[in-house]
Amino acid sequence: MLIVVALMACGIITGYLLRNREFIRYTGKVVSAAIFLLLFLLGIAVGNNRDILDHLDTIGLKALVLTVAAALGSAMMAWLIFKYVYKKQN
């Protein structure tokens, strides 16, 4: 875990030092490519794992419950902020 944080910190410093170089503009594309590769590899891990394939329904249900709760929680916070921060200013 520490390695990941350290690598990201190194990346931030590297990015800052090289911020005016032409090739920096392509970092977004490189990030996308790396993500595609990683999701392909995740797919391979899932396809190779009977345990997950046999429980796709419960996995989907867990994801749905989790996400509805997350969406409701953030919507309520947004409502409070709308009422007490945004409306008050106007």
Next chain:
Amino acid sequence: MKGSLTIIAFFIAGVLLSRFNLLPQRLVQSDYTLYALYFLMFVVGISIGSDKQALKALFKPNLKIMALPLGTILGTWIGVSFASLVIQGMSLPDCLAIGSGFGYYSLSSVFITEFKGAEMGTIALASNIIRELLALLLAPLWVRYFGKLAVISVGGATTMDTTLPVITKFSGKEYVVVAVFHGFVVDLSVPFLVTFFCAV
């Protein structure tokens, strides 16, 4: 939406290829993922470091404009904490790590896969795709019942790109700047927060 389809296509291609044994065993049982992830985090760092706006948001946060992204993050945590009480087999940190994807399913799911296993990674992928869909498909309902900022909060990290059109339509043009800034900050927080909750 096109981006999401590409991502799902890569994932499904991987599932099918390994399910039907169309791949060399060496590739299936390897640790390439970890190195790809290290590479990804380094490049994400570069993209933050070379971006003036990102550095500013990271080191000079302005409390007033930060209210909504902070509310989104806090509200998500509150919501998934309740969910962790009813979902069997998932700990509070599991739920918080997955919730902290805020709809940024690609980055958060590969990360969670590496540190919590393929099952949690799959839940993270599904959960964060559903989050984007909830914002896109239910936009008018969020606005009607929870006010104009709600669809931005539900959109999470996606409000500066994929969900921006529905926000423009249902919250109004005057919220575009709020939405872009919100998406930007929440998006930026994902690698930090997901790492954190994978570590605790």
